[in-house]
Amino acid sequence: MKRVYFLLAFSAFGMNAYGQKTVDQKVAELLSKMTLEEKAGQMVQYSGFEYATGPQQSNSAAVLEEIKKGKVGSMLNVAGAEETKAFQKLAQQSRLKIPLLFGQDVIHGYRTTFPVNLGQAASWDLGLIERSERIAATEAAAYGIHWTFAPMVDVARDPRWGRVMEGSGEDTYLGTQIGLARIKGFQGRGLGSLDAVMACAKHFAAYGAAVGGRDYNSVDMSLRQLHEIYLPPFKAAADAGVATFMNSFNDINGIPATANQYIQRNLLKGKWNYKGFVVSDWGSIGEMIPHGYAKDANEAAQRAILGGSDMDMESRVYMTELPKLVKEGKVEAKWVDDAAGRILTKKFEMGLFDDPYRFSNEKRQKEQTNNPEHRKFGREFGSKSIVLLKNQGNILPLSKTVKTVALIGPFGKETVANHGFWSIAFKDDNQRIVSQYDGIKNQLDKNSTLLYAKGCNTDDQDKSMFAEAVETAKKADVVIMTLGEGHAMSGEAKSRSSIGFSGVQEDLLKEIAKTGKPIVLMINAGRPLIFNWAADNIPAITYNWWLGTEAGNSIADVLFGAVNPGGKLPMSFPRTEGQIPIYYNHYNTGRPAKTNTERNYVSAYIDLDNDPKFPFGYGLSYTDFKYSDMVLSSASLKGNQTLTVSVTVSNTGKYDGEEVVQLYIRDLFGKVVRPVKELKGFQKVAIKKGESRKVEFKLTPEDLKFFDDELNFDWESGEFDIMLGTNSQNVQTKRIIWTQ
């Protein structure tokens, strides 16, 4: 795929001032004309003057001057046709007229926002995910952006960590597939096309394993776990031709990722032969001083470049320190050439040397603002990301002719909140967001009444609005409660130690429940929350994440049955914070509990069941799916044979629906212990009511491979359990023998 991107870029933009040369030749020629300072300049990235996600080093006037002197290679947070043009004009005043790269966090949509990424992952729909990034890229590129800092492919097993909202959850396989779909969506037909942006696999590496779920915290883990759980999505991204990588804030086994030679030089640029460039995270080069890994800016710069960081995002140490380091012989010039060369390569591939303004186009920008097709898609994607957790007595879907509906909760009339964290393009455009209230109102019959009460805030202890909410509920035939955590309570630097509904929302729910009215609870969050009382006492619950621009419409489509929810959880939902980290693919241990409630001298808590409240892969539908007996092509395989596993899934309920059929395996014995289950495949199938579908998977020895204690990646002869089912707990199992 890398080759294809390259060829596309080359054929489209090969003819220019540099003639018919390969990109490598052009880069070499350009490098030969550059001073050391100019090369270091290419490795510098400053932020524009909004959206700081860390301490900003740069002052505006000074940055503009630096650009004119060719001392800046890239800007982040500069967007819009006009603004990018203005900055590019400054770069064109520099001696060699090397264009700037404009980067931005386009995380879950741009002008049109889509569900937060964890919600998208709950769709288990790779086609929808790819399409959403295609749209995001088209919109962002039309706003002059060349490069998104996405996808985040960090595996995360700790819902206290606020950034779980930006990833694909706890599973390596699912996360890898989703990461690939995102990269395909962003990079489209290849770098250089006007509707594509460069993608960035981040955060390299293991950022999701921060101790205690506290953002930016240290990571300490075995190399085996690193390779098996945390690195595969990155390796797959590199193989698929992702344009860039971003490293991470954390230290890994004592060495900050930013200067981690093993991770960045030996693996990424060595063994994986990655040709793109690596940008540091915001200020992470300078942060090696507080980490205690570099005594000053000079040493930080030295360690970062030797460790494989090519571009310095907002630490401001490369510009000042790299030329000195080279002159003093502390860094070989070849490393600066290599880093600057990687960055220049991308600028050539993007066609920026042919026309530095080619992405800054007012007409395209206008066309991609408020694009109705994109909104239509956002509505569909939102509804497909919702997970139905409970539907006792089939309360859902609601009839549109219910006489009186009450919407209660702090998010009912919110607009901005529906974007969730990381919706940068939106600050000026809030009227475009469909609130939950408006979405429901639009679909409710004209003769029905929709009442509303806020009930409480999300972030304080104030109960003064309870009474009004209770009175409102009493007038209704059905109450829809919209609760959760505030939209800015997940995301970067948003770790929480308690992950229940924030503020007094649970108390509000209990008060409303006392009215005896049927309640549908919609939960808004960027992470798995803990809500045992609600889960045990409220009959119908949907997990809505944050759904983006069209949130209200997507929600109403599910509430009233235009869409039958088919989402499945991409993370295990714990019963208490004490169970964290909790993940389905754990090891068995020498003393596994045979039942959930077994406590005595087994690996269990004396005060809690072992299993999660809702398992990985879980999600209901308005219809019922029955799995018939699974069929294996053979119970005994040899060498490179292929195992075919199939099952017939029947829709026995009253609605058409979609089911995510999940395939897990267990390697029963190994030279290192293996997880009790590992996801190896999934298929999302649409089945009409009354119909059945045969779903088939293929497994080869590739799927049995694992890293041993010496990091060899191979498989062993032995027995394997093959499991198929509707979630990670509810599976049917057949055993096979597979010998080499």
Ligand code: NOJ
């Ligand atoms: C810090 C975040 O960790 C990273 O993901 C993001 O891309 C940068 N800030 C730029 O905003």
